[in-house]
Amino acid sequence: MDGQSGQSAATQPVGIDLVAPEVFAPMLRRLALAAVGVGVGAALLSAVWLSWLYAILIGLAVAVPTIGYVFAFGRRRLWLSGTVIRAHRLFGERAMDLADATGVQLLVYPARLSRIVLRVIVGGDTQSVPLAMYTDVGSGRELHLLGLRKLADALAASELAAAVAISDVLVRQLRAEARDAGLDERPLYQAVRTARSKDGVSPVVLTDSEVAALS
Structure with a gap:
């Protein structure tokens, strides 16, 4: 019974949105x-110059794209169930297994x-x-x-070495947060600082050696 309970807890969906959509809900409504x-x-x-039919169509053309964006943004969620990432979108859901x-x-x-x-x-x-x-500014x-x-x-x-290395980085990040370490001691911030030092504006993919150097 305890084994089943532990397995259930391991696969319990956990939201992994950096900022939960609920935080933006009031702004989205406005x-x-x-x-x-x-x-x-x-x-x-x-309607001053056109018939009501064309006026209504223009009003819809102005309002509908923004309303559609608000609805789509509110539907977006990321969940992790065990090793499976589930991305909820406007239409349907996509699942990806980290083990694969x-x-x-x-x-x-x-x-x-x-x-x-x-x-x-x-x-x-x-x-x-x-x-x-x-x-x-930190x-x-x-x-x-x-x-x-x-x-x-x-x-x-x-089974990927890169995945295991990034897992270690996240564990070190957890330890840094647990002891309330400053940003300079947090691996994720160190990664950002490494990318900024390259003076680039495009997305920077950290190399294996750069990931390994994050402490």
């Missing part, structure tokens, strides 16, 4: 309401707000999982501890 208001205004203004990964990389998007993501490749499919983002947001722990465990189940 954006949708604003789009409706602008669409109605555009329709009323157009053919490639695993750490990517950094250097900018004033730099992002570091885990890129997983399974055959011809690719899925990115945001791990952290940092500003150039602040930022990191994936919650449970998400990092589950990702580290899932990567450790892979």
Whole structure:
């Protein structure tokens, strides 16, 4: 019975969104309401010169794209169940098993707000999982501890050496956060700093040696 309970806990879905969609829900609602208001205004203004049919079509053309974006953004979620990443999208869901990964990389998007993501490749499919983002003044947001722990465990189940190395980086990140270490002592921030030192603007893929050097 305890074994079944442990197995169930291991496969319990865990959200791995860097910023949960619920955080943006109030802003998204305001954006949708604003789009409706602008669409109605555009329709009323157009009705001065055009028939109501064309005016309504113009209003819809103005409002619908924004409302569609708001709805699609609210539907996006990332979950991890055991070793399986599930990406919820506007239409359907995509699942990728980290145990079957053919490639695993750490990517950094250097900018004033730099992002570091885990890129997983399974055959011809690719899925990115945001791990952290940092500003150039030393602040930022990191994936919650449970998400990092589950990702580290899932990567450790892979046969790829790169996956195991990144799993070790996430474990070291967890330890740094547990002792409330400064950013300079956190491996994910060190990865961002390494990418920034290259003076590039394109996504930087960390090499095996750069991943290994993250302490």
